[in-house]
Amino acid sequence: MVRKVGYIRVSSQQQNTVRQKKSLKEQGCTVFYEEKISGATLDRPELQQMLDGLEGGDIVIVHEISRLSRSTKDLLEIIDQIKERGASLKSVSEAWLDTSSDNPMNDFLLTVFAGLVEFERKSIKQRQREGIDIALSQGKYKGRKTKLVEGGEEEVRRNAILEAYKNRTSIADIRKTYKVGTGTIYRLLEREGVNR
Known part of the structure; x- marks a missing residue:
């Protein structure tokens, strides 16, 4: 039923x-x-x-x-x-x-929706890349700030993540242990100049 x-x-x-x-x-x-x-x-x-x-x-x-x-x-x-x-x-x-x-119009409109989303995503990435290139040429780009800021518990957490990475702990294990996203980890490593 x-x-x-x-x-x-x-x-x-x-x-x-x-x-x-x-x-x-x-x-x-x-x-x-x-x-x-x-x-x-x-x-x-x-x-x-x-x-x-x-x-x-x-x-x-x-x-x-x-x-x-x-x-x-x-x-x-x-x-x-x-x-x-x-x-x-x-x-x-x-x-x-x-x-x-089985509605051809429904399939068509959903395909158009999907195409618009993909177009928007690529346009945003292109604008970001252009902005980063300009900032790099002017020596102003330092990457997106991480959520792991200096001061208090967040600084302790940040330092622990850096230490874990230097001790060859995998990104997946760091993510689970410290409840932090992969992007945040990589941005932190980039900002601290740690080789990946």
């Missing part, structure tokens, strides 16, 4: 979800995941719980795609996760978004 799963989101505690819930009930949803949190992040407990619980044949229904995500990149990632679980996605307000049916 096909389950219709409703995902409901508003950005703040003051907003209510009545309109969305009514719309999704009219679509036949019997299971609901509801949260009051910004759509600017994928770190949403109800969203993750919904994605983890999806089964083949399920249809996720949202009132409008902005409820699922405000970022095109994140939206495409969510759609991929839904598809990986053998489920599909449908939007009430955007009739073209219905991955439960």
Whole structure:
């Protein structure tokens, strides 16, 4: 039996979800995941719980795609996760978004979305590279600052990471031990002039 799963989101505690819930009930949803949190992040407990619980044949229904995500990149990632679980996605307000049916227009628009995200990502990288090249030519570029700043516990942590690296501890082990991202470690090594 096909389950219709409703995902409901508003950005703040003051907003209510009545309109969305009514719309999704009219679509036949019997299971609901509801949260009051910004759509600017994928770190949403109800969203993750919904994605983890999806089964083949399920249809996720949202009132409008902005409820699922405000970022095109994140939206495409969510759609991929839904598809990986053998489920599909449908939007009430955007009739073209219905991955439960063989809809050429839906595939076309999702491809355009993906292309725009890739174009934006490459454009940002190009602008960053151009800015870095200008700063390097003027002797002003020192790399992005790390989160490991001088002073207090962060300085102790920073020094411990540098020491661990000098003692040939792997980046993966440093990351796990000190709960720090790979990019932060490499930026720290670069700023300190430590050979990789």
